[in-house]
Amino acid sequence: MTRADADRRRRRAVLRALAACGAGPMIAAVAPGLNAAAAKVPGAPDDSRSSGRATPRACPPVDWPAWSRFKVACLSDDGRIVDHSMPDLRTVSEGQAYALTFAVIANDRATFDKVLDWTVNNLAQGDLTAHLPAWLWGRQDDGRWAVLDSNPASDADMWIAYALGEAGRLWNVRRYTALGALVARRIVSEETDFIPGLGRTLLPAPAGFHPARDLWRLNPSYVPMQVVRRLAGLFPDSGWAQLITSSLKQITLSAPPLGFAPEWAMYRAGRGFEIDPETKGEGSYNAIRVYLWAGMLAQDSDDFHALTHTFGGMLKYVAAHGAPPERVDTRDGTAKQNGGAGFSAALVPLLQSVGDTALARAQADRARSLDAQSPSGYYGSVLSLFGLGWHEARFRFAADGTLQVPWEAVCATR
Incomplete structure (x- = not known):
């Protein structure tokens, strides 16, 4: 599957979930070709020129040595944060959430996308619009890699929603903002x-x-x-x-x-x-x-x-x-x-x-x-x-x- 095909599948999934949530105004923000000017995502930048993956601002990632060392020590090539101190070499949703946040702080869009994609595909059953991420993934006793505990963790989920919302604002990517709004709403629905x-x-x-x-x-x-206050202000309907x-x-x-x-x-x-x-x-x-x-x-x-x-x-x-x-x-x-x-x-x-x-x-x-x-x-x-x-x-x-x-x-x- 090409990257374009993957993006189209992801957008379709977002649209289905938005419709199910009654989030009509957000649909135009996610779907290219619709009237974005008439339907703005709450908290999203008003940029009707962009759709789907917007072009990021021409600014290189921040030189943050500690973040660079962390990526070398803990970030796998495919986008998961590995806890090497545990025998199952686990990944927890909290680690993915923090990595997304640090990537925004460092203006590191490439790492953000890699971590987000791994989180969606491995912790959220391929669709973060429909599933909160499982909190624990790692190596099973038989050597296979899989979700070890499917119960989500609300602290990770709220930092994911926060990182998505701020990434959408700072990088002018409406897809991130819409996805963050859905995660924020699902947390209130399922974890309160x-x-x-x-x-x-x-x-x-x-x-x-x-x-x-x-x-x-x-x-x-x-x-x-x-984070609590920002989610309340960024997604007022959540x-x-x-x-x-x-x-x-x-x-x-x-x-x-x-x-x-x-x-x-x-x-x-x-x-x-x-x-x-x-x-x-x-x-x-x-x-x-x-x-x-x-x-x-x-x-x-x-x-x-x-x-x-x-x-x-x-x-x-x-x-x-x-x-x-x-x-x-x-x-x-x-x-x-x-x-x-x-x-x-x-x-x-x-x-x-x-x-x-x-x-x-x-x-x-x-x-x-x-x-x-x-x-x-x-x-x-x-x-x-x-x-x-x-x-x-x-x-x-x-x-x-x-x-x-x-x-x-x-x-x-x-």
Whole structure:
């Protein structure tokens, strides 16, 4: 099959799904030859001259050495992010989502398309308009490569929708924007629930996180507020505006009074947040992202002001010990060994944003030093790309969650 044939099949699939969702205005944005001027995708650039794969702006990819090293270490030739630390050489949908986001930040359209195509073909049954991606793919015991767990992961899905929306805007590709709108809408339809006391709330996945009629298991690291708000603003008909209040509550109310974010939290109707019996209040590899997302919020945003005093326990710990803990009991503040390079990188934006610039620089230096001694694997590298990339001003998030990249202004003048 030629690339043109593949593109035509993809557009037909998008059209069918858009029609099924009642998204008439988006159809003209995806289908070439229709009146795009009369039917604009919400949030898409008004460019009636382009259709299908628009020509990207004449601007080369950003020189971002850390992103280049990550691609060499973790990106396969066919477009999947490989976790080499696991025996099944797995790929998780979260890794694909982050790679899409980094590709947008780096103005790396070729990598974006490669990662997107692999994600669609291997995690979404060939059609992201009809299926949310499975969260886990890898090598089976018999040596075959396949989906290992078909349950989607909502944090990955929302970053995919975000990356598609921002790619559509920055690269002027309406197909990306329309696809992002569909993914955003499907997340609300399949991965949320109305929880008494919280409202419409993002669940970690469609299945497995509502163990009793009055009980839900939630993950505060799954709701970066800049992404929640951007999806609500970029796709106003998707239902994401309903998730803003509940997402902020997940972050602020699930954290015990000592100021550490937990891995997981239980929410019981009529009683509120409780300690998760499986992780027993521990904060570790999931929770480290809560501080990362909070630190990268725009300082003039309501969300940043709401979260500024939420994580005092972690900030004090880093100041006292010179590094964030790999594992901490959020109930009493007792901690085990220091976290690695990615953990330090993840704390840099929050330390910088609250004004502790010296400690932010120290954590950035620690992250680079540790990584030079022993390069991080997939997850540590992701944390560093976010944390240190933000520290190097390679990107910012506006108060409404819009992705701000320096290359946008440069390319716009060419």
